[in-house]
């Protein structure tokens with residue numbers, strides 16, 4: 001199915017002469033950006049993950065802080081929001097809030113496809129479009145390598161039809177890394193999404209360099225190891241040398257390590273509080289650690 005310019009305009013997806021031109025960015029210029037290899041479109045290096053904290057949201061009291069996170073994310077120039085059909089209420093909450101505060105055009109919405117069989121996959125895609133309340137989703141990735149060949153086939157057709165801009169695959173399990181790598185070698189993909197953190201650097205050995213070789217954008221999930229890194233440094237002060245790369249908090253320490261990897265396009269910290277949003281977006285500003293400093297950060301965390 002092809003989307004008409006009128007439908008896309010109505011949904012606020014396009015405003016200019018070309019349907020898939022990236023939206024005009026205002027304040028986003030102040031956040032560090034990376035180019036998506038397959039198109040050259042730029043994205044800020046820090047996005048938002050919606051697993052867990054967006055999954056069981058049923059009341060206005062629960063929604064209110066998330067609305068404020070989205071509003072300030074957009075105002076600060078943030079763009080990438082990652083969600084999934086399997087994250088309970090997350091897609092619905094994102095879709096409702098984005099529509100309500102009218103920020104669809106400035107965002108890059110990424111969701112996933114986790115289904116077995118072509119028809120089940122298509123039904124899930126239709127559900128994601130309905131929940132996210134948009135005729136176009138920026139990125140859909142096969143979730144955790146479920147029925148990869150079949151689902152990638154559908155995603156390619158939908159990309160061709162203009163409903164999806166980018167396609168990819170995700171994992172957050174080390175046991176899937178070998179199959180993940182094989183899929184990266186065999187398929188043409190715009191993006192991969194993988195687990196990588198200062199204390200979980202396995203993807204840095206082969207997967208991230210392979211993504212660079214294959215011209216694939218990289219999104220990083222579990223950048224704090226679901227909070228594990230904060231527990232590791234509990235009660236400890238930042239080392240004084242963290243100021244050499246403009247790092248003011250532990251969250252920025254962990255995120256700057258990730259986004260200073262040359263293959264990484266953006267990191268997706270789970271963010272449901274404005275206080276965390278402001279902190280995490282700080283990792284997309286100022287200097288980033290160089291290769292020597294990254295080794296120092298690794299030794300520091302390994303020595304805890």
Ligand SMILES: NC(=O)c1ccc[n+]([C@@H]2O[C@H](COP(=O)([O-])OP(=O)(O)OC[C@H]3O[C@@H](n4cnc5c(N)ncnc54)[C@H](OP(=O)(O)O)[C@@H]3O)[C@@H](O)[C@H]2O)c1
Pocket residue numbers: 048049050051052053082083112143144170171172173193220221222223224225226227230251268269270271272273275276277279280
């Ligand atoms: N296979 C896949 O495709 C896959 C798998 C897993 C995750 N993901 C994606 O990756 C995203 C990130 O994973 P995640 O959310 O599970 O884990 P995470 O980002 O590694 O960690 C999130 C935790 O960090 C805390 N946090 C966030 N910002 C903070 C800050 N500035 N200071 C202190 N604590 C902070 C949060 O605290 P609170 O608990 O207090 O909010 C939350 O517990 C997910 O949301 C999802 O979008 C994808």
